[in-house]
Every structure is written in structure tokens, then in C-alpha cells.
Amino acid sequence: MSKILSPLLGAGNDLVLVCLSFLPNGASNPVSTGFTAVNEISSITRTGVGAYLIKFAEAYPQLVSKWADISLNAVADLKCQFGAYTPATIGTPPTSPAQIVLNVLAVATPTDVASNANNRISCGFIFRRTTVET
């Protein structure tokens, strides 16, 4: 049974919820003024067609769970899918926060999303602040 008293108690007493969103910008990098949770991320860049690299601001030891979703100005057959995850390096300084690839796919093909005030990608990450799993 869970022993934790804080709201995020189910999976550990040291979990951190990092949620963010950004506005895709076609073939260009997302504009940082469209980011939410700017204190939790160091950058979001477009690395290829429909591919974004999210770099976190803080170095957490473990990524427990994550999700991503897309809202669009008009209905389209698009979905978000995470790609390669690079964990944070923690211990001997300098530490390095984690980063993860996020792809937007049309069926299986990475696809750019046009710039539009109603086109927004949202994602959430639940990190653990220690390596001790309770």
C-alpha cells in the first residue's frame, strides 16, 4: 500500500509533475513565447519534419510516466508519439537534464503542423526527484 501523504502519493512521495505545451510552427522552431511552463524547460526545438526535442530545465533521476496530446484548429488524423529519451546525468557535476523527442505523426509519417493559435501540443511528465522507489 502507498505510504505517501502528499497528493502525488500513488507512485512515490517525491514525484514532480512537469506539464508544458507549445505551438508548432510549421517547418520552423516553435516560438518560445508560445511555451507554457517556461521555468520547467530549457528549450523546445524542431529537429526534423514533425520532430521536436524537449530539453528539461532540471535534472531528475527518473522519468516515471508521460503523455502527450495535440489540439488542432481543424480535425486531422495526427497523433503525438514520444521518441528517444535521454535520461539526466546526475552525480558528478556537471549534471545534465533529460531530454526527449516528440514526434507528430500522420499514420506513421512525421508531419509538420502549421502555425495556428489553436494548434497546440501538450505533454506531461512525472519525474521522481530521488532514485528511491517507494
Added chain:
Amino acid sequence: MSKILDPMAAAGRDLVVICGSFAPQGTNPPTVLAGKAEAVIARANVGQFTVTIDPPYPECVSTWASVQLAAPTNIVIEWVSGPTVGSVLAGSKWTGTLVATTAGAAADIAADPQNVISWGVIMRRTSFER
């Protein structure tokens, strides 16, 4: 460091986030990566995994699931069975089934360090909704 002091306050004071992740291993049992203490994960069939939460909670408020893949693929992960979200479980353990599908058909996901399924459920500790 996160600036969030009370992450779930807006949705209620008795909510529990239970979440984890595991690495599918093709037709073999998955390798649990996180959330080991709160759930048992098992491969039930092609592309299907059961998630059993222990201890019981009175109500499941919401769920999520996502897939991370080494290469972009037409695979989605979704919950397909389990007690109806929002039902009172009367003390029984919550078990849901995740299924990975490609074009609507269940499909196993090969073992790869970058192939990871993430899941989460939000439970209420009481049946009293505030």
C-alpha cells in the same frame, strides 16, 4: 526544481496519481521500469497488458497512456477494459487492460531500450466527491 507545491489541488484533496512505465518485450512479459510498488503488469495477449493496482481505491477518476518508440511507427496505446472510469469499486483492486494497436489491430512491440509504454490512473481515496 519544480515550482509546484500542491500539484493536484485543483482537482481535489483526496486524489492519488498512480503511474508507471514498462518496456514491452515482444511476446515475453514486459520489464517494469517504474511504478513497481503500486501495480502489477502482465502481458495478457498479443499487444495486451493488464495493469492491476493494489491497494483498492473507491473510485477511478481518469486514466492515460502513451507510447514511446525508437522509430516513428503507426502504433497507439489505449485502455480497452477495466472498471468503468468513475465507478465505485467497492474495495476490489482496479485492473485495466492496455492494448497496443496498429491500424486497429493488436500488435506486440519489440524489445528496445527506447520502446516504453507509460500509463497512469488518478484514483480518489474516498467515494466523496468535492
